[in-house]
Each structure stands twice: as C-alpha cells, then as structure tokens.
Amino acid sequence: MSKQKIVVIGNGMVGHNFIEKLVASEGYDNFEVHTFCEEPRLAYDRVYLSSYFSGKTAEDLSLVKPGFYEQNGITVYLNDKAVDIDRTAKTVTSEAGVTIAYDKLIMATGSYPFVPPIKGNEREGCLVYRTIEDLEAMKDTAAKGKVGVVVGGGLLGLEAAKALVDLGLETHVVEFAPRLMPVQLDEGGAALLKRKIENLGVTVHNSKATTEIIDGENCMNKMVFADGESLETDMILFSAGIRPRDDLGGKVGLELGPRGGIQIDNHCQTNDPDVFAIGECALHDGMIYGLVAPGYAMAQVVVNLLNANPGSFEGADMSTKLKLMGIDVASIGDPHGSDENALSYVYENGPEEIYKKIVVTADGKKLLGAVLVGDAEDFGNLLQIMLNDMDLPEHPDMLILPNRDGSGADLFGPDALPDTAQLCSCYDVSKGDIISAVEGGCCTMSDIKATTEAGTGCGGCVQLVTNVLNNELEKRGVEVNTDICEHFGHTRQELYHICQVEEIKDFDTLIASHGTGCGCEVCKQAAGSIFASLWNSYALEADKVALQDTNDNYLGNMQKDGTYSVIPRVPGGEITPQKLIVLGQVATDYKLYTKINGGQRIVLFGAQMNDLPAIWKELIDAGFESGQAYAKALRTVKSCVGSTWCRYGLDDSVTMAIELEDRYKGLRSPHKIKMGVSGCTRECAEAQAKDIGLISTENGWNLFVCGNGGMKPRHADLFATDLTKEQVFKYVDRLLMFYIKTADRLQRTATWMDNMEGGLSYVQDVVINDSLGMGDELEAQMQALHQTYKCDWKTAIENPEFIKRFRSFVNVETPAEQLFVQERGQIRPATEAEKLSGIAVEIKQIA
Amino acid sequence: MSDFVQVCSIDDLVKNSGVAALINGTQVALFYINDAVYALNNYDPIGKANVMSRGMIGDLKGELMVAAPLKKQHYSLKTGVCLDVEGVSIPSYETKIENNQVFVKL
Numbered sequence: 039m040s041k042q043k044i045v046v047i048g049n050g051m052v053g054h055n056f057i058e059k060l061v062a063s064e065g066y067d068n069f070e071v072h073t074f075c076e077e078p079r080l081a082y083d084r085v086y087l088s089s090y091f092s093g094k095t096a097e098d099l100s101l102v103k104p105g106f107y108e109q110n111g112i113t114v115y116l117n118d119k120a121v122d123i124d125r126t127a128k129t130v131t132s133e134a135g136v137t138i139a140y141d142k143l144i145m146a147t148g149s150y151p152f153v154p155p156i157k158g159n160e161r162e163g164c165l166v167y168r169t170i171e172d173l174e175a176m177k178d179t180a181a182k183g184k185v186g187v188v189v190g191g192g193l194l195g196l197e198a199a200k201a202l203v204d205l206g207l208e209t210h211v212v213e214f215a216p217r218l219m220p221v222q223l224d225e226g227g228a229a230l231l232k233r234k235i236e237n238l239g240v241t242v243h244n245s246k247a248t249t250e251i252i253d254g255e256n257c258m259n260k261m262v263f264a265d266g267e268s269l270e271t272d273m274i275l276f277s278a279g280i281r282p283r284d285d286l287g288g289k290v291g292l293e294l295g296p297r298g299g300i301q302i303d304n305h306c307q308t309n310d311p312d313v314f315a316i317g318e319c320a321l322h323d324g325m326i327y328g329l330v331a332p333g334y335a336m337a338q339v340v341v342n343l344l345n346a347n348p349g350s351f352e353g354a355d356m357s358t359k360l361k362l363m364g365i366d367v368a369s370i371g372d373p374h375g376s377d378e379n380a381l382s383y384v385y386e387n388g389p390e391e392i393y394k395k396i397v398v399t400a401d402g403k404k405l406l407g408a409v410l411v412g413d414a415e416d417f418g419n420l421l422q423i424m425l426n427d428m429d430l431p432e433h434p435d436m437l438i439l440p441n442r443d444g445s446g447a448d449l450f451g452p453d454a455l456p457d458t459a460q461l462c463s464c465y466d467v468s469k470g471d472i473i474s475a476v477e478g479g480c481c482t483m484s485d486i487k488a489t490t491e492a493g494t495g496c497g498g499c500v501q502l503v504t505n506v507l508n509n510e511l512e513k514r515g516v517e518v519n520t521d522i523c524e525h526f527g528h529t530r531q532e533l534y535h536i537c538q539v540e541e542i543k544d545f546d547t548l549i550a551s552h553g554t555g556c557g558c559e560v561c562k563q564a565a566g567s568i569f570a571s572l573w574n575s576y577a578l579e580a581d582k583v584a585l586q587d588t589n590d591n592y593l594g595n596m597q598k599d600g601t602y603s604v605i606p607r608v609p610g611g612e613i614t615p616q617k618l619i620v621l622g623q624v625a626t627d628y629k630l631y632t633k634i635n636g637g638q639r640i641v642l643f644g645a646q647m648n649d650l651p652a653i654w655k656e657l658i659d660a661g662f663e664s665g666q667a668y669a670k671a672l673r674t675v676k677s678c679v680g681s682t683w684c685r686y687g688l689d690d691s692v693t694m695a696i697e698l699e700d701r702y703k704g705l706r707s708p709h710k711i712k713m714g715v716s717g718c719t720r721e722c723a724e725a726q727a728k729d730i731g732l733i734s735t736e737n738g739w740n741l742f743v744c745g746n747g748g749m750k751p752r753h754a755d756l757f758a759t760d761l762t763k764e765q766v767f768k769y770v771d772r773l774l775m776f777y778i779k780t781a782d783r784l785q786r787t788a789t790w791m792d793n794m795e796g797g798l799s800y801v802q803d804v805v806i807n808d809s810l811g812m813g814d815e816l817e818a819q820m821q822a823l824h825q826t827y828k829c830d831w832k833t834a835i836e837n838p839e840f841i842k843r844f845r846s847f848v849n850v851e852t853p854a855e856q857l858f859v860q861e862r863g864q865i866r867p868a869t870e871a872e873k874l875s876g877i878a879v880e881i882k883q884i885a
Numbered sequence: 886m887s888d889f890v891q892v893c894s895i896d897d898l899v900k901n902s903g904v905a906a907l908i909n910g911t912q913v914a915l916f917y918i919n920d921a922v923y924a925l926n927n928y929d930p931i932g933k934a935n936v937m938s939r940g941m942i943g944d945l946k947g948e949l950m951v952a953a954p955l956k957k958q959h960y961s962l963k964t965g966v967c968l969d970v971e972g973v974s975i976p977s978y979e980t981k982i983e984n985n986q987v988f989v990k991l
C-alpha cells in the first residue's frame with residue numbers, strides 16, 4: 039500500500055504540534071507529510087513571544103527540535119506560502135510554484151491581528167504583535183522613540199505592554215471598553231489589575247475610542263480620541279483581537295462562518311471531508327479559540343482519525359492563568375455570572391492587593407466561574423472543581439478566603455480529583471498520566487516535566503501537578519516531608535527567614551526556640567551556612583565550629599586518607615609567575631601532590647591537618663587568599679583571555695572575571711556557585727555551563743544563569759542581553775541573594791529555578807522588573823556581605839585559638855602517621871594492600 | 886584490664902565537636918556533648934582512615950551519634966555501633982571527668 043499523503047498548510051504552533059503528534063502515533067509509517075511554512079523559520083513559541091525582549095533568541099523560542107523534520111522524512115517548504123488549492127484534483131500550489139498532491143489536507147493557517155479601521159493606521163510606527171518579524175520592527179521603532187501605546191487592553195495587549203516596558207518605552211494602554219481584559223475579568227478584578235499595572239509605570243486609559251492618528255509634535259504620531267483628548271506616541275501597537283486566516287479556504291469554497299473562520303465539525307472536518315482545519319483558523323460551534331491548548335486538542339483529534347481511532351473535539355475551556363508583568367491573573371469559566379440566578383462571592387484585600395470572586399449556581403452547589411487577581415494560587419483547584427463538576431462545600435466562600443489557621447486546607451485535595459481530570463491543558467496531561475509517571479519512577483517535578491511535558495507549556499498547571507505528584511508519592515510511602523531533618527519542622531527556606539527575622543546567630547538559640555534534640559549533621563550544616571549567608575559568621579568561632587562539616591572546619595577538603603587539599607584563589611585563572619613559584623616551593627617543602635584542576639586553578643593535595651596553618655601562612659604572605667573550594671560558596675570564575683590578547687575578543691573577560699570573583703568570594707550559599715566569562719561567542723570559558731555566565735557581545739554582556747556541569751549537566755538560560763557592567767552586577771547581586779533566600783539546601787541554581795513556579799520568567803521578573811519590590815534590599819544585603827568579607831585562612835592563622843584546632847592530637851605534639859607511595863614523581867595515598875605489604879612510607883621519609 | 890589514663894583538660898575539648906588523642910599508641914576520638922565525654926577509636930572502618938574525631942555530632946531519634954566525615958555513616962557515641970550498616974562498629978571506651986581532667990580507659 040502506498041503512503042497516504044498529508045499536506046499541512048501553516049507551520050505555526052498548531053500545525054507543528056499536529057505533525058509532532060502524527061509522528062508519535064502508531065501508524066506514522068503509513069503517512070508521508072509535506073508542510074508549507076509561510077514564515078522564514080519553522081514553528082516557534084508565540085506564547086512566550088514577549089520573552090524575546092527579555093533575552094530569548096529566535097532559536098530559544100523554536101518549537102522544532104533540530105533535525106526533527108529531516109529525521110522523520112517530512113518535506114518543508116520554508117518561506118513559501120500556499121496560494122491555491124484544487125479540491126477536485128486534490129493538489130496544493132504555492133507562491134514559489136510548487137504543486138503537490140494530497141490525500142488529506144490540514145489547514146493550520148492561524149490568525150492575523152485585527153487592526154481597527156482608524157484613519158492613519160498605516161503610518162510609520164503603527165505595528166502589530168504576532169511574529170518574530172513584528173518583534174524586530176518593534177525593536178527598530180523603539181530605538182528611534184520614547185513612547186509606546188498598545189491599543190487593546192486584553193490578554194495579548196497587556197503582554198504587548200510588557201514588551202514595550204522591556205524595550206524601555208514610556209508605556210500606555212488604550213482600551214475601548216471601560217475596563218481591562220473585558221472578556222476575562224469583572225469590574226472589581228479589572229480595577230485592581232489596573233491599579234497594579236499603573237504601579238509598574240504603565241498608564242491605562244479606559245473607555246477611549248481612537249478616531250484618527252496624525253503627525254505628533256514631540257513624537258512621531260499623535261492619537262486623537264473621540265472625547266477630544268489626544269496622546270503623543272512614537273509606536274502604536276494594535277492588539278485589538280485576532281481574525282482567522284480563512285482567505286485561502288474561502289477562495290476555494292470551504293464553508294466559512296458568518297464572521298469568518300473555517301467551519302469545522304466535531305471531527306475538525308470542513309465541508310470537504312478530505313480537508314481539516316485546526317487551530318486559530320478553525321471555527322467550531324461558533325467559537326474561534328485564541329489559545330494553544332484547544333488547537334492542540336484539535337490536532338490530536340485529527341491524528342486519531344487518520345489512524346482510524348475514535349476522536350472528537352467537543353469545545354474547550356477558555357480558563358486562563360497568566361502572569362502579566364509579574365501580576366497573577368486568572369479567569370475560570372463564566373466569571374461574569376451571565377446566568378441571572380447565579381450567586382457570587384467576592385473577597386478583596388486592599389493592603390495586599392488581592393481580588394478573588396467566584397460565581398456559583400443558584401443552589402450554591404456548583405461552580406460556574408471565577409476571577410483571581412494578585413494571587414492565583416487557587417486557580418488549579420477551582421478549575422478542577424468546575425471542569426469535573428464537583429460539588430461545592432456548604433460555604434463556597436471557603437474556597438477563596440485566606441486559610442490563615444491552616445484548617446480545611448484540604449477541602450479539595452488531589453484525592454478528590456478523578457483520574458481523568460486534565461491537569462495540564464497545554465499538553466493534555468491527566469491526573470492518571472501523572473500517576474503512571476510516578477509508577478514509572480518519577481519522583482520530582484523535573485522528572486514529571488521530562489516524562490509527560492506537563493508544566494512545560496504556559497506553566498499554569500505546575501502548582502496543581504506538584505500537589506498531585508506529592509500526594510501520589512506520599513501514598514507510596516515516599517517521604518515528601520520537606521522538613522530539613524527530624525530536629526526541625528521547617529524547610530531550609532523557613533529556617534533562613536526565622537534566623538533573619540529573629541536575628542538568631544547561633545545554633546543553641548535556634549534549636550532551643552524552634553527545634554528539638556541536639557541536632558545532626560544536616561540541620562547543623564544548614565544552620566552554619568545560613569548564619570554565614572546572613573551575618574558572614576566565621577566557621578571557626580567557638581559556637582560555629584560544631585556546625586561545620588570537616589571540610590569547612592579545617593578549611594580544606596578531606597581526602598580519602600584523611601589529609602586535606604589546599605586550593606588558593608586564582609581570580610579569573612590569572613596568576614603571576616612569582617606566585618606560581620611560591621606554589622611550587624610550598625608544594626616542595628610540604629611534599630604535596632600538585633595538579634591543575636578543573637576550575638582553572640592549582641590544587642595541592644595530601645596536606646596533613648597539622649601542617650595546614652603553616653602552609654597557608656606562607657601562601658597568604660605571598661598574596662594568596664583562600665579559594666573556598668571546601669565551602670558551599672563561590673568557587674571559581676573561569677575566564678578566557680578575552681580582548682586583551684585574543685584577536686576575536688570583544689571585551690576584557692579577564693578583568694570582568696576578576697571583578698566578579700572579588701565581589702562574590704566567600705559568599706556562603708545553599709550549594710556551590712560557579713561562574714564563567716567569555717570574551718566572545720566562541721565561548722572558550724564555557725560560561726553557559728555555569729551558574730552565572732557572561733559572554734561579551736558588540737553591545738555589552740549577555741548574562742546566562744542556572745547552568746551546571748556535574749551529575750546532571752544543564753545549559754544555562756539566557757537571562758538578559760546587552761548589559762553594561764553595572765547592570766551585570768545589579769542583576770547578579772539580586773539573583774544570587776534571591777537564590778540564597780529561597781533555595782533548598784544543596785540545591786544548585788538550576789534545580790532551584792526549575793522547581794520554582796514560573797521558572798526562568800519568574801526569576802527574570804523578580805530580578806529585572808523587581809516585581810517583588812525587593813531589589814534594593816537584595817542588593818544592600820549583598821553589599822553588606824561583600825564589605826564584611828574576610829579571607830577564612832587569614833582569620834584562622836591570626837588567631838591562636840583557631841590554630842589549636844589543627845593539632846593532630848590534644849595530648850601530644852606528635853603528628854599523626856600518614857602513609858604514601860610515589861607515582862610519576864609525586865606522592866599519592868597508599869592503598870590498603872600497599873600499607874599491609876610495607877611498600878607505603880611515611881611522608882617524612884619521602885624526601 | 887587497663888586503667889583510666891589521664892588524657893587532657895576539659896578545656897582542650899571542643900563543645901559539641903570532637904578532637905583526637907594519642908593514648909598508648911592508639912588514636913582515640915573524644916567527643917564533648919551535653920557536658921559528657923565519649924570516646925571511640927579514631928579509625929573509620931568504612932572510610933579506612935583515622936578521621937572519626939573530625940565527624941559532626943548530634944542525635945538521631947534521641948541516640949547520640951557521630952557522622953563519619955568521609956561517607957557520613959552514623960555511629961552511636963555510647964556504643965560505637967554503626968546505625969546505618971549492620972555488623973559494623975567502632976571500639977568505644979569508658980571515660981570520666983574528674984577535677985576538670987578527662988580520663989579514658991582503653
């Protein structure tokens with residue numbers, strides 16, 4: 039049997055998703071797929087379009103894994119638009135003149151932004167917001183002006199406003215309706231949203247109809263409103279709704295709706311049984327769905343039908359949860375209470391700027407809709423109650439009232455949900471899918487994301503999926519207790535806050551007031567690290583000694599034979615010949631094994647505990663400092679030679695690395711922190727594999743965050759671009775302090791960010807847009823730590839009390855015996871066999 | 886049976902932590918917690934090095950313990966029995982404090 043030819047017109051989010059699903063389906067071998075892609079690049083993520091302005095590149099936004107189409111034998115006509123369809127001959131013809139035959143045709147042409155018919159709407163600076171080319175046009179216009187206006191205060195309009203803010207424009211939103219997000223929000227919710235957005239410096243103009251756009255005096259354009267007022271602006275971004283791209287379909291006789299859209303039935307079939315339409319070009323039951331999830335659901339239906347499996351699209355839920363400029367906004371079901379018998383409950387908290395409303399049936403039994411602004415934590419819960427038609431509690435307002443005493447927290451716990459409940463609408467993941475994933479071995483949210491894709495779309499479901507995950511783990515006896523250990527009923531983050539707020543500076547006070555027993559190595563180390571992060575306390579102080587692991591206690595890593603390593607700081611990897619000689623001399627004198635290590639510095643191994651102070655005295659006299667290789671702290675800042683020597687270097691990466699190392703050295707954190715600085719995109723310093731990475735560009739520094747090598751390598755994410763040195767330090771200060779404040783113990787930055795709701799974009803919001811309003815505080819805290827920095831080893835050798843700790847024995851001066859053998863001209867620890875056979879010798883004899 | 890040996894003054898110990906002593910050629914780890922002294926051999930039977938005195942101490946479910954510094958197994962301070970790996974233990978020694986002096990019986 040020859041293969042069925044499938045032609046997909048449009049390689050947008052839904053067209054691509056359809057192909058991905060078809061490839062993954064059991065019958066894929068029976069199909070041959072061709073797709074027309076009008077845009078110059080393959081499908082990309084429009085949902086995260088605005089992140090293009092906060093650092094993402096077109097490649098970052100791509101939805102197509104490299105090589106995916108080639109590997110699966112799919113032909114793509116890139117940058118080529120389908121212009122004609124012959125439904126009798128069953129062929130499609132493109133602008134470039136390609137004609138291909140199809141057995142089944144899929145229309146996935148999406149939509150275009152509606153530009154209201156205002157006089158002057160074609161003037162320079164008048165733009166829309168849908169494609170990467172649109173973004174580039176916005177960037178160009180923004181570079182020439184100061185003011186930007188978004189026409190339309192709906193969901194997309196507010197996204198667009200965020201983009202204008204990111205572009206550094208004075209931003210306005212002009213909305214025709216009397217409130218923002220008129221489709222989703224009620225009056226109260228919209229009023230609060232407006233207040234919050236205005237606090238962020240965006241001016242909102244409600245009930246404004248634009249009549250004309252003319253020449254401005256101070257700006258390129260001037261908008262004239264029906265009420266006689268006007269507003270000068272350089273850029274005008276129209277975001278007044280979308281219109282389905284049904285022109286091609288309409289031209290060849292596919293049935294369209296009265297107000298546009300290719301008419302489809304529950305099988306996504308058009309009036310031609312061989313032609314399907316999916317995504318934003320399709321009109322189902324009078325609805326055009328402007329969201330991805332319904333489009334993905336339609337794609338699934340068509341894939342099922344092509345594989346001769348049952349499937350039907352019954353409409354989709356339009357509930358949404360978003361973070362608009364860092365503000366949580368959610369709308370569920372029918373929040374306007376269109377049913378006149380419906381009852382509503384409203385909770386408004388002025389000081390904390392929270393607004394919540396639920397709409398219930400007249401008998402109070404079922405949920406019809408909800409609006410949440412300022413705090414959308416209840417979204418998952420409420421959505422599931424509505425979608426699964428669950429009965430409400432006797433007092434439905436319990437669902438939105440703050441649960442301050444912790445009672446009734448589990449009104450609708452994860453157990454109340456049926457297995458069929460869809461938790462992630464972006465990837466159609468049900469509670470049952472999460473359960474199977476857990477049975478298959480998933481234990482963390484990162485595992486779940488990797489296995490089921492849940493939470494990797496809009497991110498709105500992460501909280502709910504996490505609850506279900508934890509609940510399932512608990513049921514299987516897996517400890518999801520987040521307490522740090524048996525001595526404290528708190529997480530590390532809570533302990534940090536307790537110590538900060540109550541100014542607790544020693545362990546005895548902490549455990550007496552908040553814990554039980556004597557403590558253990560887990561809570562003691564966490565407390566030691568917290569005291570150091572908060573107060574720069576010193577590991578060898580009498581009341582801190584007992585809180586340190588041996589590495590921190592002896593300021594060196596313990597080796598397998600009980601000796602220690604000596605790793606002085608070599609900022610940026612730059613070292614004078616004189617210092618190299620000192621290292622060589624010290625290593626010779628104390629008979630230490632010497633190696634260039636993976637952190638671009640030199641390590642001396644095999645130091646006896648009682649020799650450490652003398653070794654370090656010599657090093658410090660020669661100008662070295664502790665490298666903190668033993669601590670959960672900044673390790674190294676790796677650098678390449680940069681513009682000083684390299685013919686490609688764009689900026690001085692070595693100086694940058696040295697300055698970074700100088701600012702953050704000694705900083706105690708939940709886990710170690712590594713940084714890298716490269717002078718150009720050739721990236722010789724591997725900055726993208728570090729917690730903090732910088733790469734120089736023509737226009738400044740690109741900042742990458744949350745990468746690591748190690749057990750689970752992860753590339754860093756691009757965080758912000760074209761930064762000045764000042765901005766780099768501001769962002770890094772904020773990010774690291776925020777990490778220190780909120781991470782779990784032994785959580786590297788990558789895991790920390792991946793487990794945070796909202797992930798990268800949330801951290802960007804906190805750091806770049808200061809959405810939590812704590813930027814100044816974070817910077818001040820970092821500054822204080824920086825100013826009180828002292829070299830651990832210098833402090834140690836200057837105090838005889840501290841030095842006492844390094845004696846081999848309390849009662850005699852004899853050093854402990856330590857056995858080595860020689861290999862390649864240096865010492866190494868003796869094996870058990872070598873010790874028994876007498877090959878090993880004491881270090882004293884080696885010389 | 887040997888007798889108690891005077892090792893050091895209580896001021897040579899570190900509260901809530903350990904130090905090593907060399908007693909008749911044997912390395913002994915001394916731990917000072919809740920105003921009492923506990924003594925174990927300094928050799929870590931799993932890590933195979935003389936390091937026990939450098940482990941962190943505390944309690945697990947009320948049992949005073951030291952966590953081996955190399956691989957973090959827990960041992961009872963009183964009996965030397967390993968709390969994580971069956972059949973492993975470290976010799977433990979009797980101690981007493983008199984006139985501010987620490988005595989250990991090997």
Ligand code: SRM
Nearest residue numbers: 595603605635636637639641667673746747748749750786
């Ligand atoms: C000496 C060195 C290896 C070498 O000879 O090159 C080294 C040695 C150790 N590494 Fe490392 N790491 C060294 C570079 C690295 C690197 C490379 C780098 O920094 O570019 C990595 C991968 C990059 C990364 O971390 O993202 C690395 C990933 C690890 C990990 C895994 C971390 C992770 O997130 O998965 C551990 C385990 C841990 O920290 O829990 C580790 C832990 C260790 C410890 C501390 C294990 C231990 O507890 O004994 C080793 C003892 C160090 C010592 O005795 O002082 N080491 N380690 C390097 C010292 C660099 C320095 O001067 O600070």
Ligand SMILES: Cc1cc2nc3c(=O)[nH]c(=O)nc-3n(C[C@H](O)[C@H](O)[C@H](O)COP(=O)(O)OP(=O)(O)OC[C@H]3O[C@@H](n4cnc5c(N)ncnc54)[C@H](O)[C@@H]3O)c2cc1C
Nearest residue numbers: 048050051052076084085119120147148317318328329330
């Ligand atoms: C800024 C922004 C933010 C958004 N945020 C969200 C959100 O948070 N949540 C959410 O659910 N949705 C969001 N959306 C909506 C979401 O992006 C769309 O629902 C989704 O992209 C629809 O997919 P589609 O494939 O139907 O259309 P598109 O992604 O537009 O793809 C259609 C493709 O077909 C191409 N095409 C059209 N005609 C032809 C032709 N004749 N020949 C060849 N190619 C053709 C087009 O060039 C286009 O590339 C957002 C959209 C934007 C613009």
Ligand code: SF4
Nearest residue numbers: 595598635636748749
């Ligand atoms: S890779 Fe493993 S063995 Fe090698 S230094 Fe790092 S931790 Fe030690």
Ligand code: FES
Nearest residue numbers: 462464495496497
């Ligand atoms: S609902 Fe969008 S990622 Fe799950």
